[in-house]
Amino acid sequence: MSTAGRGGSSSAGINSARAIAAAVVSKDRSARQVTEEALAAVAERDGQLHAFLEVLPDEALAQADAVDAAVARGEDPGPLAGVPVALKDNLCTRGIPTTCASKILEGWRPPYDATVVELLRQAGAVALGKTNMDEFAMGSSTENSAFGPTRNPRCVDRVPGGSSGGSAAAVAAGFVPLGLGSDTGGSIRQPAALCGVVGMKPTYGRVSRYGLVAFASSLDQIGPFAGTVEDAALLFDVLARHDPRDSTSLRAASPSTVSTVHDGAEGVRVGICADLIEGCSPDVAARVYEAAEVLRAAGAHVEEIRVPEFAYGLSAYYLIAPAEASSNLARYDGVRYGLRVDADDASAMNTATRTAGFGAEVKRRIMLGTYALSAGYYDAYYAQAQRVRTLVVDAFARAYGSVDVLLGATAPTTAFALGDKVDDPMAMYMNDICTIPSNLAGHPALSVPFGAGDDGLPVGVQVLAPPLEEALLFRVARAVEAGAPATAWSPSP
Amino acid sequence: MSATEEPGHSAREEPGQLSRADVIHVANLARLSLSEDEVDTFTAQLRTVLAHAADVAALDLSHLAAMAHPLPVENVLRPDEAQPSLDRDEVLAAAPAVEDNRFRVPRIGPEPA
Numbered sequence: 001m002s003t004a005g006r007g008g009s010s011s012a013g014i015n016s017a018r019a020i021a022a023a024v025v026s027k028d029r030s031a032r033q034v035t036e037e038a039l040a041a042v043a044e045r046d047g048q049l050h051a052f053l054e055v056l057p058d059e060a061l062a063q064a065d066a067v068d069a070a071v072a073r074g075e076d077p078g079p080l081a082g083v084p085v086a087l088k089d090n091l092c093t094r095g096i097p098t099t100c101a102s103k104i105l106e107g108w109r110p111p112y113d114a115t116v117v118e119l120l121r122q123a124g125a126v127a128l129g130k131t132n133m134d135e136f137a138m139g140s141s142t143e144n145s146a147f148g149p150t151r152n153p154r155c156v157d158r159v160p161g162g163s164s165g166g167s168a169a170a171v172a173a174g175f176v177p178l179g180l181g182s183d184t185g186g187s188i189r190q191p192a193a194l195c196g197v198v199g200m201k202p203t204y205g206r207v208s209r210y211g212l213v214a215f216a217s218s219l220d221q222i223g224p225f226a227g228t229v230e231d232a233a234l235l236f237d238v239l240a241r242h243d244p245r246d247s248t249s250l251r252a253a254s255p256s257t258v259s260t261v262h263d264g265a266e267g268v269r270v271g272i273c274a275d276l277i278e279g280c281s282p283d284v285a286a287r288v289y290e291a292a293e294v295l296r297a298a299g300a301h302v303e304e305i306r307v308p309e310f311a312y313g314l315s316a317y318y319l320i321a322p323a324e325a326s327s328n329l330a331r332y333d334g335v336r337y338g339l340r341v342d343a344d345d346a347s348a349m350n351t352a353t354r355t356a357g358f359g360a361e362v363k364r365r366i367m368l369g370t371y372a373l374s375a376g377y378y379d380a381y382y383a384q385a386q387r388v389r390t391l392v393v394d395a396f397a398r399a400y401g402s403v404d405v406l407l408g409a410t411a412p413t414t415a416f417a418l419g420d421k422v423d424d425p426m427a428m429y430m431n432d433i434c435t436i437p438s439n440l441a442g443h444p445a446l447s448v449p450f451g452a453g454d455d456g457l458p459v460g461v462q463v464l465a466p467p468l469e470e471a472l473l474f475r476v477a478r479a480v481e482a483g484a485p486a487t488a489w490s491p492s493p
Numbered sequence: 494m495s496a497t498e499e500p501g502h503s504a505r506e507e508p509g510q511l512s513r514a515d516v517i518h519v520a521n522l523a524r525l526s527l528s529e530d531e532v533d534t535f536t537a538q539l540r541t542v543l544a545h546a547a548d549v550a551a552l553d554l555s556h557l558a559a560m561a562h563p564l565p566v567e568n569v570l571r572p573d574e575a576q577p578s579l580d581r582d583e584v585l586a587a588a589p590a591v592e593d594n595r596f597r598v599p600r601i602g603p604e605p606a
Contacts, residue, residue, distance in 0.1 A: 111584050204563045204564060312552070314545070335588070337589075338587075339589070346598045354524050355525055363520075363527075364535060389560040390554075426538075
């Protein structure tokens with residue numbers, strides 16, 4: 001397929017993960033040199049952006065040296081040899097602070113690594129630091145961090161999106177080619193769209209959640225951020241494997257997605273889903289239709305499709321996710337880890353600790369969830385929301401009877417200004433309207449940058465695929481990327 | 494993922510509007526203490542969210558099963574063999590207060606007579 005615009009050659013950029021790993025293996029660059037450059041870039045600009053809550057120079061350089069030593073011994077250092085990676089701060093790192101951007105976990109050092117952290121290390125990647133996020137992943141702007149917001153590298157007066165805003169910003173700023181986030185209602189895809197990078201939510205169960213601090217357990221999934229679709233596929237392939245330590249981990253083997261990412265979209269049936277576009281601003285909507293034309297030109301069969309049931313997803317999500325959060329966050333009681341505010345008896349200590357330790361959005365969701373689960377309201381709210389989940393799953397199944405993938409917007413607008421929506425929770429929640437259906441159903445979905453809005457800021461186009469179809473998802477996304485218009489932030493050739 | 498419901502639950506109760514008292518009650522259940530101002534703010538904000546959920550509450554979905562989880566969930570078992578667990582000292586090092594290799598908490602229940 002021909003490429004149009006600078007996006008088409010992006011995977012050849014010298015700072016792509018694939019290029020770094022190849023250079024480290026061939027000894028053109030050392031992992032130490034790559035890591036030192038990344039640390040220098042962070043030192044130079046992250047004072048302004050605040051993508052990282054904690055940078056790990058000593059640990060990163062030690063891991064880089066281990067990779068260089070493996071190369072020197074002639075061993076295979078792994079597919080991500082010497083590649084710096086940013087980790088969202090809800091991923092446990094042994095002996096290294098893991099805060100979830102909450103005061104209630106400030107200073108906590110987990111006694112174990114998340115499975116994804118181990119897999120990255122085995123693949124030769126270098127964890128550069130822990131990134132900022134909305135507290136306990138609750139938010140769409142990273143303004144709910146107890147440690148201050150992150151700024152969007154494309155325009156520092158704007159939010160980076162959230163909740164994984166720090167990882168998205170770290171990739172967009174060029175600090176790292178890869179990042180990890182978690183996506184409960186869009187928390188990887190929405191910040192990826194707002195920052196102009198690739199962000200992907202795998203099928204529920206594809207990536208182990210052992211060591212991911214739980215928010216809403218039937219929805220949470222870890223996934224990659226990258227500058228290019230190919231790099232996202234490379235990282236996904238490292239992460240997608242069964243883990244006996246996560247009882248929701250899938251046993252199905254995951255085929256290599258990076259090996260087919262350039263296979264094109266010829267013959268793929270693409271459904272442009274108006275229900276994932278209509279609520280968006282006109283410039284965002286226009287980019288989605290242009291992306292559909294790119295796929296048509298690449299040989300895909302493009303048709304319009306309606307899935308009106310998606311409209312109920314947002315309300316259902318904002319009952320289910322808070323309900324699960326209210327249960328998951330009961331563990332922060334001042335007993336085993338994290339903050340304790342002393343009081344005369346245990347119950348008063350629990351209340352004093354939670355009152356001082358949680359921010360406003362976390363409290364709001366805990367109360368909403370507790371209410372939705374309480375006697376007299378359970379059936380009207382929680383059980384009803386669970387039935388909507390079935391409704392959404394059935395609607396997806398109907399859609400995938402006639403098309404292979406769906407195409408829509410990722411977020412309704414480009415990045416909004418810092419402070420714009422902090423006092424209006426419902427306005428903030430509306431950011432997730434296009435991403436939530438995939439979480440409710442447990443399906444994979446991806447946001448790929450596609451041009452700019454009227455304000456010159458990045459727009460993300462969302463590709464959605466049936467469960468376990470990540471290879472198809474990456475392939476279609478790469479075809480979109482290959483035809484994306486050039487922007488000021490397109491990766492250099 | 495069961496569709497079975499007790500008789501009498503099929504006619505859904507329409508929830509009334511959230512009150513300040515509801516917010517205070519829910520905060521107590523969740524072990525949160527709110528100032529008067531916070532009660533006002535949260536009451537207004539939660540009402541807005543619940544009003545948005547009214548579209549869902551009003552749907553007749555009695556023909557659909559409630560779905561708790563996106564995957565067919567089956568119990569996961571492993572052989573009952575001892576395996577290494579987390580290091581006790583490392584775990585206890587993260588606790589706010591420890592005594593004799595145990596988590597120490599303030600008094601539970603009323604002051605002894």
